[in-house]
Amino acid sequence: MSDRKTLQIQRMSAHPGPIPGTGVQRDVQVCKLVDTTTCIGCKACEVACVEWNDMPFGATTFDNTYQTMPETRWNFWNLIKFNEHPREDGTVQWLMRKDQCMHCADPGCLAACPADGAIVQYTNGIVDFNQENCIGCEYCVSGCPFNIPKLNPGTKKVYKCTLCSDRVGEGLEPACIKACPTGCLKFGTKDDMKFIAEERAKQLRDNFGMEKAGVYDPESIGGTHVIYVLHDATDPERYGGLPKNPTIPWSYTVWKWLFKPVLGAFALFGGLGVLLHYVTVGPRRPQPEPPNKEGTNGNGD
Amino acid sequence: MATAIERFDERARRRFESLGRTVVYVGELRRHPVYTRFLHWMVALFFFLALFSGFGIYLPWLFRWFTPIFGGGPLARALHPWFGIFCVFFFGLQMLNWLKPMMWTPADTNWMRNLRGIVSGKEKLEPPDTGFFNAGQKLQFWEIVIGCVVFLITGIILWAGARTFGSTLVAISYVLHDVSAIVMLGGIFVHIYLSTIGEPGTFQAMTRGAVSEPWAWTFHPAWYREVTGRDPRESYEKAREETERAVTQNPSESKLRSK
Numbered sequence: 215m216s217d218r219k220t221l222q223i224q225r226m227s228a229h230p231g232p233i234p235g236t237g238v239q240r241d242v243q244v245c246k247l248v249d250t251t252t253c254i255g256c257k258a259c260e261v262a263c264v265e266w267n268d269m270p271f272g273a274t275t276f277d278n279t280y281q282t283m284p285e286t287r288w289n290f291w292n293l294i295k296f297n298e299h300p301r302e303d304g305t306v307q308w309l310m311r312k313d314q315c316m317h318c319a320d321p322g323c324l325a326a327c328p329a330d331g332a333i334v335q336y337t338n339g340i341v342d343f344n345q346e347n348c349i350g351c352e353y354c355v356s357g358c359p360f361n362i363p364k365l366n367p368g369t370k371k372v373y374k375c376t377l378c379s380d381r382v383g384e385g386l387e388p389a390c391i392k393a394c395p396t397g398c399l400k401f402g403t404k405d406d407m408k409f410i411a412e413e414r415a416k417q418l419r420d421n422f423g424m425e426k427a428g429v430y431d432p433e434s435i436g437g438t439h440v441i442y443v444l445h446d447a448t449d450p451e452r453y454g455g456l457p458k459n460p461t462i463p464w465s466y467t468v469w470k471w472l473f474k475p476v477l478g479a480f481a482l483f484g485g486l487g488v489l490l491h492y493v494t495v496g497p498r499r500p501q502p503e504p505p506n507k508e509g510t511n512g513n514g515d
Numbered sequence: 516m517a518t519a520i521e522r523f524d525e526r527a528r529r530r531f532e533s534l535g536r537t538v539v540y541v542g543e544l545r546r547h548p549v550y551t552r553f554l555h556w557m558v559a560l561f562f563f564l565a566l567f568s569g570f571g572i573y574l575p576w577l578f579r580w581f582t583p584i585f586g587g588g589p590l591a592r593a594l595h596p597w598f599g600i601f602c603v604f605f606f607g608l609q610m611l612n613w614l615k616p617m618m619w620t621p622a623d624t625n626w627m628r629n630l631r632g633i634v635s636g637k638e639k640l641e642p643p644d645t646g647f648f649n650a651g652q653k654l655q656f657w658e659i660v661i662g663c664v665v666f667l668i669t670g671i672i673l674w675a676g677a678r679t680f681g682s683t684l685v686a687i688s689y690v691l692h693d694v695s696a697i698v699m700l701g702g703i704f705v706h707i708y709l710s711t712i713g714e715p716g717t718f719q720a721m722t723r724g725a726v727s728e729p730w731a732w733t734f735h736p737a738w739y740r741e742v743t744g745r746d747p748r749e750s751y752e753k754a755r756e757e758t759e760r761a762v763t764q765n766p767s768e769s770k771l772r773s774k
Contacts, residue, residue, distance in 0.1 A: 484700070500727060500730040
């Protein structure tokens with residue numbers, strides 16, 4: 215049990231004041247590595263995810279691919295996306311990518327969330343949803359560049375992959391990693407995974423003729439805690455909508471943190487304005503008013 | 516179309532007049548019928564419910580203490596759109612009710628030129644061509660009309676969320692919904708101030724539905740002329756002379772009043 219550890223929060227959505235306990239513990243950044251070049255599309259990770267998280271399986275939509283369903287659901291957090299990419303020589307490249315929460319270093323969902331403590335980021339980099347604090351507004355859905363958070367219409371709470379924070383806290387690897395039969399999925403520290411990913415990309419470039427092979431760890435959101443090795447890192451879009459430069463909408467960054475409070479204060483100054491008008495100019499009364507003392511006009515002159 | 520709206524409004528006014536009543540005492544004028552007052556207070560009620568339930572979502576780190584009033588964050592979130600829908604619904608009826616008197620006229624352009632004098636309190640009487648509503652009231656009315664349209668469209672987009680309308684539309688709506696709220700919040704202070712302590716004698720127009728004649732010839736002289744057939748300036752001068760005569764005849768009262 216020596217591996218057991220309380221996950222320490224480093225960022226919390228909509229929280230006034232500092233986060234309790236930050237900066238006390240030292241923690242490594244965890245990372246999941248997905249090597250799309252060795253994924254065989256067996257979907258063992260999908261099953262492991264559903265099993266570990268005790269989620270019921272429902273009817274799905276068949277869309278003429280091997281894909282289990284068109285996109286992740288509130289109770290299906292791990293989906294292998296199958297894509298057929300036409301090559302220049304007329305052949306087809308069959309791409310399989312494990313789609314799940316990317317656990318961004320700079321999470322758009324957390325920035326968008328207006329509920330105190332509904333979305334947290336642990337010091338190890340895992341972004342987790344606390345459904346007991348969720349108000350069901352779905353702003354996280356629009357804040358996410360990867361279309362990951364999904365609303366449960368029954369409970370009006372949003373769910374997504376937890377990177378098995380319950381397992382990681384116990385010193386275990388996530389369920390999907392444990393189930394992967396090809397070694398396509400790896401779990402460890404961000405530094406280690408980044409090193410392995412870069413080595414693998416180099417191997418693909420040098421030995422397999424994939425000149426454009428590379429690692430997907432987008433800088434635009436400060437990097438992610440799920441990284442991919444891609445056959446062609448210059449065009450991640452072909453892997454079922456993996457954005458090249460994922461960004462958080464500016465409404466949840468500069469608007470939310472600067473303009474909202476500043477303009478809100480301006481509106482409240484409307485109250486201050488009328489108060490000042492009352493004490494300086496004073497009210498306008500129906501005329502005629504009773505004559506003033508010494509016949510003055512009320513302006514003091 | 517216009518006549519259909521007028522017929523609808525007239526029927527509603529008649530029906531509400533039989534539900535409530537508007538007592539007009541001697542020296543007073545009938546200002547707002549029961550129907551108008553009912554709509555005004557329904558709009559006010561749901562506006563403030565929507566405003567306060569929205570505060571906690573607007574700036575959670577500052578206004579989080581508003582959400583417990585509505586039973587916590589999830590319930591505030593669930594109720595907020597309904598408050599908004601009712602507010603817009605009642606204001607929509609009010610808009611139809613007020614469409615005609617709220618039309619912009621040359622008198623309003625004239626009023627806007629005098630704005631400085633009116634705000635600074637130097638102009639004691641409104642311009643003589645100021646009708647049932649002045650230009651300031653009309654501006655606020657049309658601001659709320661535009662605001663309600665923006666609220667309704669962006670509100671529905673935010674309500675259904677990104678899974679229906681996509682992230683970009685939600686992000687734009689998020690900002691526009693805020694802008695509309697900021698403008699309306701700023702405006703509501705002015706509205707409440709001018710209808711209560713800022714212009715004494717105004718509040719009863721929306722409660723009892725009647726205002727004093729001096730109030731009418733001071734703030735809405737053209738309307739005063741229209742309903743009484745008398746000249747507002749003459750009525751004012753006559754009242755002023757009477758007041759002065761009363762003071763000169765009874766100086767002790769003048770002393771009492773001036774204190």
